[in-house]
Amino acid sequence: MKIIPQIFYQTPTLHVTRQLLGAIIETTIDGQKTSGIIVETEAYLSENDPACHAGRGMTKRNAVMFNEGGAAYIYLIYGLHYCFNVVTETKGIGCAVLVRAIEPLQGIEIMRQRRKTSGLANLTNGPGKVCQALGINLRHNGAALYGRSPVTIYQGNKLDSAKIECDSRIGISQGKELPYRYFIKIEN
DNA sequence: TATTGGATCGCC
């Protein structure tokens, strides 16, 4: 498998959001390898996007959003869940892509243990669940995704563009009308 | 300085 190079993350954010569908995210934590295919993403833009953390300047929490594209931006939401994002654009911009859901590939038993569930359907179908299953936490904030790192993203198989849908984002109160959520359509 | 709401999840 080929690691996605850093230059990819510096292409326009909505392009990255769309192109990350089908890519493979893999973590190696305490010698345990887990991975999955990215099936749902959301863009958060620095311009004209009231839901973006970076929209009103840098804080301690969002500082890595202003790094060069290709870094992991991880934050704690509601005091108890982590969200995993990929930083995009060039240094100082402040855009990112949230990974909302993956389809489990490797290490499914490890993911079940981390998630404390025996199910498969509810293993990685939400941003907090993805982080818990992959073992991602604040230690990985700022990590490079294109090199030797506990979190790496690989190119996936090419997707049929007819299978990709786009609509409004989930769980936000501002910027609801923006069509920045991309996902792979479920087959009948 | 105190309060409120948030890119969520699991259980009631």
Next chain:
DNA sequence: GCGATCCAATAG
């Protein structure tokens, strides 16, 4: 529908 309970924006 509600509670868990950290971070940061607002004075709700």
